[in-house]
Amino acid sequence: MMEPALIEMHGVTKHRRTKRIGPITLSIPEGYIVAIVGPNGSGKSTLMNMLIQAVIPDEGEITWLHESHCNELPLHIRKQIGFVPEQLSLEEKHSTVEAAAAFRSQWYDTWDGYYFDALLSVFGVPRGVKLGSMSKGERRKFEIAAALAPRPRLLLLDEPSSGLDPFAWKEMIHQLQECMKGGETTIVLSTHIVDEVRRLADYIVLMHHGKVLGMVEKDSLLDNWKECWISADAELVEELPGIVSWKPEGAGKISFVTTECMAVEQILQSSGLKLLKTRALELDEVLDLWIQGSEPGAVRP
Numbered sequence: 001m002m003e004p005a006l007i008e009m010h011g012v013t014k015h016r017r018t019k020r021i022g023p024i025t026l027s028i029p030e031g032y033i034v035a036i037v038g039p040n041g042s043g044k045s046t047l048m049n050m051l052i053q054a055v056i057p058d059e060g061e062i063t064w065l066h067e068s069h070c071n072e073l074p075l076h077i078r079k080q081i082g083f084v085p086e087q088l089s090l091e092e093k094h095s096t097v098e099a100a101a102a103f104r105s106q107w108y109d110t111w112d113g114y115y116f117d118a119l120l121s122v123f124g125v126p127r128g129v130k131l132g133s134m135s136k137g138e139r140r141k142f143e144i145a146a147a148l149a150p151r152p153r154l155l156l157l158d159e160p161s162s163g164l165d166p167f168a169w170k171e172m173i174h175q176l177q178e179c180m181k182g183g184e185t186t187i188v189l190s191t192h193i194v195d196e197v198r199r200l201a202d203y204i205v206l207m208h209h210g211k212v213l214g215m216v217e218k219d220s221l222l223d224n225w226k227e228c229w230i231s232a233d234a235e236l237v238e239e240l241p242g243i244v245s246w247k248p249e250g251a252g253k254i255s256f257v258t259t260e261c262m263a264v265e266q267i268l269q270s271s272g273l274k275l276l277k278t279r280a281l282e283l284d285e286v287l288d289l290w291i292q293g294s295e296p297g298a299v300r301p
């Protein structure tokens with residue numbers, strides 16, 4: 001990857017009862033949106049929490065802006081990070097929206113009160129209310145507004161859309177796209193929502209059983225993983241690059257899924273052959289195949 005990395009993880013591991021998350025080696029490029037996806041329990045929240053040292057890794061090294069820290073992050077780094085955890089803290093439940101915002105604004109010297117206020121309005125967060133008496137969605141909208149308000153260099157959002165209604169969800173997508181326009185923000189978000197990945201992500205990190213299966217550019221993933229139809233025999237199809245699966249379709253036709261559609265097209269062209277049809281896979285199909293491909297003996301992306 002050419003871009004300078006904002007965060008680097010090398011062999012980062014956390015032991016969880018009988019499970020192990022890691023070792024994770026990953027570079028988060030600056031100025032992009034990176035979506036962490038994967039099944040329940042695959043380690044997404046653990047990874048997000050380690051990125052802010054809310055969970056301290058047992059092994060490995062993480063560097064933030066080329067600085068390595070093994071314990072709690074120092075203030076000059078922490079101030080540049082906005083964090084919305086999956087489990088929202090109960091500590092502030094007796095604080096009103098205003099009191100909680102005032103507290104946070106002391107932490108962040110770049111806190112923009114006008115921006116925060118505008119975000120509360122567009123999200124429809126009630127004012128003067130205690131955080132503890134808000135609905136789940138209202139509280140999350142408050143947290144997203146508070147994370148955005150200091151215009152942090154890094155935004156860590158752990159399932160930010162959980163509990164949001166469809167209108168709030170669209171508004172969140174819009175606000176995240178807006179805050180990327182300055183080119184100075186990096187977002188790492190974990191999500192189960194395919195549409196969120198499609199609309200926001202530049203890169204996708206896939207986690208499975210505590211491991212990072214890979215990090216790929218979303219566009220290249222969607223351009224290259226395709227279902228194709230061809231008039232040819234099975235031997236030819238099996239020789240093509242990136243074949244995940246194939247099946248006969250009758251009348252001498254075969255359909256197959258490849259992870260390298262562009263390379264397939266080039267090879268066929270040079271032998272005077274053409275694909276009859278191609279179908280771009282849906283993102284959830286791609287993620288499924290990717291996970292299956294990570295099983296021993298299967299094709300890797």
Ligand SMILES: Nc1ncnc2c1ncn2[C@@H]1O[C@H](COP(=O)(O)OP(=O)(O)OP(=O)(O)O)[C@@H](O)[C@H]1O
Pocket residue numbers: 016017019021038039040041042043044045046047086
């Ligand atoms: N504090 C903890 N103590 C012990 N085990 C934990 C702890 N937190 C998480 N785990 C375990 O670590 C594994 C990864 O959990 P994690 O919350 O990181 O997954 P996730 O990918 O975020 O899941 P989900 O999609 O359900 O939010 C799970 O098996 C979980 O049970």
